[in-house]
Amino acid sequence: MMRWFTLLAASLLAGCVQMQSVRGTGDLGVVIERANGRVAVVETTGKTVLGRIEGLGDLSHASVVFSRDGRYAYVFGRDGGLTKVDLLTATIAKRVMQAGNSIGGAISQDGRLVVAQNYQPGGIKVFDAASLELLSEVPAAYGTEGKHSKVVGLADLTGNRFAYALFDAGQIWVTDLSDPRNPKTEKFAAGNQPYDGLVTPDGRHYLAGLFGEDGIALLDTWRPQDGARKILGGYGRGQEKLPVFKMPHLRGWAMAGGNAYLPAIGSHEVLVVDARNWQGVHRIPVKGQPVFVMARPDGRQVWVNFAFPDNGWVQVIDTVAGKVVQTLEPGKAILHMEFTPRGEAVWLSARDDNKVVVYDTATFKPLTTLPMQAPSGIFFTTRAARTGF
Amino acid sequence: MKYAAAIAVGTLALAAHAGEREAELIRLVRQDCGSCHGMTLKGGLGLPLTPEALGDKPADSLVSTVMNGRPGTAMPPWKTIISEQDAEWIVKRLLEGFPEEK
Numbered sequence: 417m418m419r420w421f422t423l424l425a426a427s428l429l430a431g432c433v434q435m436q437s438v439r440g441t442g443d444l445g446v447v448i449e450r451a452n453g454r455v456a457v458v459e460t461t462g463k464t465v466l467g468r469i470e471g472l473g474d475l476s477h478a479s480v481v482f483s484r485d486g487r488y489a490y491v492f493g494r495d496g497g498l499t500k501v502d503l504l505t506a507t508i509a510k511r512v513m514q515a516g517n518s519i520g521g522a523i524s525q526d527g528r529l530v531v532a533q534n535y536q537p538g539g540i541k542v543f544d545a546a547s548l549e550l551l552s553e554v555p556a557a558y559g560t561e562g563k564h565s566k567v568v569g570l571a572d573l574t575g576n577r578f579a580y581a582l583f584d585a586g587q588i589w590v591t592d593l594s595d596p597r598n599p600k601t602e603k604f605a606a607g608n609q610p611y612d613g614l615v616t617p618d619g620r621h622y623l624a625g626l627f628g629e630d631g632i633a634l635l636d637t638w639r640p641q642d643g644a645r646k647i648l649g650g651y652g653r654g655q656e657k658l659p660v661f662k663m664p665h666l667r668g669w670a671m672a673g674g675n676a677y678l679p680a681i682g683s684h685e686v687l688v689v690d691a692r693n694w695q696g697v698h699r700i701p702v703k704g705q706p707v708f709v710m711a712r713p714d715g716r717q718v719w720v721n722f723a724f725p726d727n728g729w730v731q732v733i734d735t736v737a738g739k740v741v742q743t744l745e746p747g748k749a750i751l752h753m754e755f756t757p758r759g760e761a762v763w764l765s766a767r768d769d770n771k772v773v774v775y776d777t778a779t780f781k782p783l784t785t786l787p788m789q790a791p792s793g794i795f796f797t798t799r800a801a802r803t804g805f
Numbered sequence: 806m807k808y809a810a811a812i813a814v815g816t817l818a819l820a821a822h823a824g825e826r827e828a829e830l831i832r833l834v835r836q837d838c839g840s841c842h843g844m845t846l847k848g849g850l851g852l853p854l855t856p857e858a859l860g861d862k863p864a865d866s867l868v869s870t871v872m873n874g875r876p877g878t879a880m881p882p883w884k885t886i887i888s889e890q891d892a893e894w895i896v897k898r899l900l901e902g903f904p905e906e907k
Binding site for chain 1: 832836837839840841843844845847848849850874877879881882885886
């Protein structure tokens with residue numbers, strides 16, 4: 417009997433190791449694994465997996481935002497599941513099914529609201545970040561026939577406002593959620609088929625990339641009365657457009673030395689834009705059609721991955737030299753990249769090699785490899801403190 | 806007798822080859838078509854590609870959509886990546902309910 421008790425106590429203790437050792441969350445993160453709707457909780461100091469959580473539904477192309485204390489990850493699943501994951505205990509804190517087809521979300525400036533952007537039914541939904549209670553929604557209705565648009569490019573602005581783009585309606589909307597149960601929305605004409613959006617690190621400018629025409633729609637959210645205007649309209653004109661096998665992602669974009677680095681669409685180029693006047697300054701030829709164009713936190717390097725069929729490559733642009741200085745082959749189907757908080761290393765997911773590879777950004781040498789089941793997105797808690805992430 | 810055995814082996818090799826190509830195509834559809842149509846093919850930026858959604862749309866026009874894309878929409882032409890037979894195989898499977906990745 418006694419023996420049995422000792423055993424039980426020992427195994428209970430073992431089960432609680434994670435909860436018992438006090439630790440911070442600044443070096444934590446999650447990796448989306450496709451198998452069984454699973455996420456891996458990782459830490460970037462020792463570069464290890466701390467735990468795995470299953471049962472989050474369809475996580476293809478899932479995205480994540482963090483609570484401001486860096487403890488909780490809000491995981492937006494493709495099937496409309498929204499799961500609040502506790503990184504410290506590696507458990508599900510809350511989970512709701514909020515839509516039929518969702519592509520991501522954002523968290524408010526004050527950390528109290530989590531907003532989901534949905535394809536089906538098209539619109540946004542607003543949740544209490546603590547309880548995941550639904551507070552309000554804004555259907556993306558447009559035109560006169562009661563149609564709803566798919567929503568893309570949701571980004572948080574100051575004052576608990578959110579900007580997003582309507583793919584089918586060609587509009588940018590800004591919703592003010594300072595009173596979260598009474599959303600107030602302003603609408604701006606943007607252009608043909610905005611496919612994704614981003615906000616500048618200061619929260620001022622919202623940019624929506626256009627698929628259906630050349631150029632990018634730009635809204636100065638400090639001067640909304642001016643409306644959205646088009647930049648880079650003639651940029652890249654005269655070139656034959658290549659078929660686009662995957663839409664580029666703008667979130668996670670790069671701002672370095674006063675210039676913005678953006679993925680071109682339908683060409684093998686990274687666009688360099690002067691962020692003071694939004695004029696194109698330069699186009700950097702790269703190996704394929706860029707998907708993510710991400711600056712190392714210091715802005716000295718910009719890392720680029722590519723659409724199918726060039727998704728085995730990763731290139732590094734040196735922002736001082738203004739050109740590609742490294743071409744790497746980290747594995748098959750590189751879907752995402754994430755820098756450690758101060759950028760000495762970058763984690764890359766190689767979906768078809770079932771691994772995550774960590775590279776040293778100074779030497780471009782792999783530091784370690786972590787086995788993962790079809791990994792896609794990698795998200796670190798540093799995002800908690802950044803506007804637009 | 807020897808001859809029959811040789812044929813049998815040859816057919817097996819062919820079948821193995823076809824199986825491999827099919828596995829590649831299943832992966833392509835789930836992963837790379839999935840980036841727009843959703844990995845479950847229930848739709849995303851692109852339309853749903855489930856049997857219910859495709860209904861009785863003629864197979865040959867769907868094959869042509871896959872090969873040539875739809876100008877003016879985000880659907881790209883895949884003819885530089887896959888063959889006509891590949892596209893026919895994909896469309897046939899889409900209409901029946903697409904197989905899962907192994």
